[in-house]
Amino acid sequence: MGEMSSYQLGVIGALFLSVASSVSIVICNKALMSHLGFPFATTLTSWHLMVTFCTLHAAQRFNLFESKPIDMKTVVLFGILNGVSIGLLNLSLGFNSIGFYQMTKLAIIPFTVLLETIFLxxxxxxxxxxxxxxxxVGVGIASITDLQLNFVGTILSLLAIITTCVGQILTNTIQKRLNVSSTQLLYQSAPFQAAILFVSGPLVDQLLTKQNVFAYNYSPMVMAFIILSCIISVSVNFSTFLVIGKTSPVTYQVLGHLKTCLMKEKDAAPFLGPQKEGHEVKNLNKDSLV
Structure with missing residues (x-):
């Protein structure tokens, strides 16, 4: 009985941490992208993952958790898959309307159910x-406003759905079958996710924004929000693996739509004033790894 209560408290804590950290990072990133004119979302995600790995490495060196070796092939493929998933979701948002992107996110739930039913x-x-x-149906009615279709955007959305579903199913499956914790799996896979995004991120961002992340003028305010975003991302990435490991990919996706509802129409940072002209970007509410 005591073990069950402890498990339930752990699940509730993981869900709360995921919601709180995700809402916080969306507020921070919206301020950074929409108000300060820093539109390089995919490159920012690679920095998030690098900071997450460095934080976990320091924690491991201080014996806050024990690193558990995982088959290298499994870790590399898993890390690359998750990195590609993030890039595809950002590309999907860039090439599609907000409504079609929201529909893509909704499609992840039934596709995950289908994959788990067939293969697991x-x-x-x-x-x-x-x-x-x-x-x-409810989230679709509340969030989908337009469905402008195009061939490239549709292909990117399909690939994003497939890679996201498979990545989240593997997150749950690897933790259970190999008996590793969310921290251990994130520690092993984060470098490979960061590497794939560190290489592809600037190219993806330049394709979407027509700007070069290395030529951007980094003001002290922008740097402060980038650092804050990276700090919050450690909690986001940890809670993502924690929730999927303790519950399931479907539960995590349902939780993601709760975050979307909490953030809908919310002004991220009114103290920063109006958006910079020429730098308005779509609000990225990425619900996997950030």
């Missing part, structure tokens, strides 16, 4: 399926 033989009750259907 997982059974979902009729009540769960009905609840998910009502959730998808």
């Amino acid at each position: 033989k997982k059974q979902f009750s009729q009540n769960i399926k009905l609840s998910l259907l009502l959730l998808l």
